Amino acid sequence: MLIESSAYASRWRDVAPAAKALFALAGFVAAWLARSPVAFAVLTAMLVLAALLGARVQLRSYIAVALPPLGFLLLSCLTMLFGPDANGHWNLTTTMLPTIEHLALRSFAMLAAMLGLVLTTPLPDLLALLRKLRTPELLLDLMVLCYRMLFVMRQAWDESITAQTARLGYRNWRQAWRSTGLLAGQMAIQVWQRAAALQTAADARVYQGTLRFLPAAYPQAGRQITFSVLAGALMLAIALGDRL
Structure with a gap:
């Protein structure tokens, strides 16, 4: 970020x-x-x-x-x-x-x-440069997906931290360790669900294996x-x- x-x-x-x-x-x-x-x-x-x-x-x-x-x-x-x-x-x-x-x-x-x-x-500019250099499209798509997933994970993490804090999940050390463990266990599920939503959105836009950006x-x-x-x-x- x-x-x-x-x-x-x-x-x-x-x-x-x-x-x-x-x-x-x-x-x-x-x-x-x-x-x-x-x-x-x-x-x-x-x-x-x-x-x-x-x-x-x-x-x-x-x-x-x-x-x-x-x-x-x-x-x-x-x-x-x-x-x-x-x-x-x-x-x-x-x-x-x-x-x-x-x-x-x-x-x-x-x-x-x-x-x-x-x-x-920024990454979109780097991708445009790499595309001009004839970098394989599969590699570029993997870079974009990893880039997007970083923001998905950060958003899921911040929202979970906010929810746990509102429920006094970090009022003491013992509760903080317990909340951190629960958060780590739930992150995989949340990221998986959000990744599935991204895939559904891409399919709805007739995704054909190549992600394009406005040059x-x-x-x-x-x-x-x-x-x-x-x-x-x-x-x-x-x-x-x-x-x-």
Whole structure:
């Protein structure tokens, strides 16, 4: 929900998805080519500032979306610090520190490129871009259904929480645990019923296996793509200069 709301509120909401995708792709490639910590820091700073200052994504939203993948990355780096010694015993080791540092910095830069794309581009625009790239329709339909089911689950969860709160279901810890268990047990049933209603609505509209959206127009797409290519070329030049 936070990702989609940030995308619609972004200053780059009306920028052509192809331009934003090219900029993100250039960030990915540059992060893959770079080697030194300085180059990674420069690339990450450019990508983060582009989202925060260029697209005007709120800092609070940016951090909230970035925290889960950063936590996963931190956990992965910590597990790499442990390895077997000559006797086969697992102990804390520092032999992997250079590799861990390189992977962490590269992951930071790639994450910044990904966040810059998803926090500024709503899903319908991404689907339109993927359709132009001849992505299989089955995959696009699955993306739409998963996207819609997130809102269905959120609505069912909020309505259930409101109903339980009105009945004093969270007046103490014991009652709160009981209400949470009942809620978890009922969520599957509610989501199943609402998904069946969505399928019935789609069948009533003669759904034939392809979901279509009203295409958006981008009058300045050519200019925007030009700026994106120039910015991407700058990041690639930094990465290539660092590599050479």
